[in-house]
């Protein structure tokens with residue numbers, strides 16, 4: 252009779268080799284984590300030390316393979332309260348050291364189990380510092396994770412990665428948004444009604460509005476201006492319009508830009524977050540461009556140029572608005588200023604219209620996960636609607 256395997260031996264036996272293959276030929280080898288198989292997406296990294304559940308379930312990560320720079324992931328397991336949507340959206344997951352123990356009073360299962368249950372292919376045991384430095388130097392690019400039967404010789408895997416679609420030019424918000432309209436009721440007395448275009452909305456966003464007395468009607472990504480103005484009491488249309496975060500290249504979202512131009516033309520109060528900021532930029536006539544490796548994390552310094560204050564903020568974006576920082580721009584919808592800027596790299600992080608009740612930010616005031624410094628932006632939206640009603 253053989254002695255029972257020690258936990259260490261059992262773990263070793265369970266290890267399945269895996270490879271993380273980048274489009275430029277760099278290969279990291281590790282072990283399968285989560286589901287076994289193959290997956291493709293854009294290689295990006297997230298610097299959050301916490302909030303992995305919110306990251307995994309953020310629809311903006313659709314078609315991206317996310318590497319966590321925090322060395323150990325999974326410590327608090329998975330609960331049923333923190334997801335930002337009904338499923339995990341990342342195309343693949345890359346970690347250094349998966350926690351062997353889930354320890355939290357809210358934990359229902361381990362992260363490994365959750366990744367497996369949702370069929371998310373991941374890899375662990377790779378040098379995520381070297382990976383991140385590489386992506387910072389060379390830029391975000393296509394990648395693939397291969398394990399089990401999918402693990403092949405390097406040339407074959409590389410060829411498969413190079414056949415995957417690029418993020419630039421990808422029109423993805425329709426793939427993650429709701430098909431049906433739904434309503435998030437105001438908490439307490441209802442003060443305003445907002446039509447929110449779901450381009451990949453995170454659950455916390457309507458919640459932040461609802462807790463301020465706003466009833467939020469969440470509309471599919473392909474909603475028309477007519478659909479937007481059908482929201483609200485007595486046929487008067489909504490008190491405000493909101494455009495959410497979302498995956499893909501904002502340059503592809505022509506339909507939504509056309510809707511937004513109609514909203515601006517009617518001077519309805521508007522607030523946009525992330526993808527919504529990029530679309531406000533486009534509606535005003537600015538371009539958007541792909542950043543070298545993007546901003547993804549929960550401690551990015553942003554300056555609110557109207558108050559001079561610096562906020563520590565949550566980010567998840569790979570594209571940005573191309574607007575001048577040093578002057579007020581004249582646009583078909585009046586004067587506009589860059590209201591917020593990232594202090595790491597001077598990327599546009601917010602737009603403020605002067606002749607329109609409209610503004611937007613590139614980062615995440617809903618803070619899920621992340622610091623709450625930017626919560627005042629929901630109050631600004633509320634105040635805009637109050638001003639319009641007065």
Ligand SMILES: NC(=O)CC[C@H](N)C(=O)O
Pocket residue numbers: 311495496497498499500501524525526527567568569570571
């Ligand atoms: N979180 C978002 O809304 C991301 C917007 C866009 N997909 C980008 O990567 O820049």
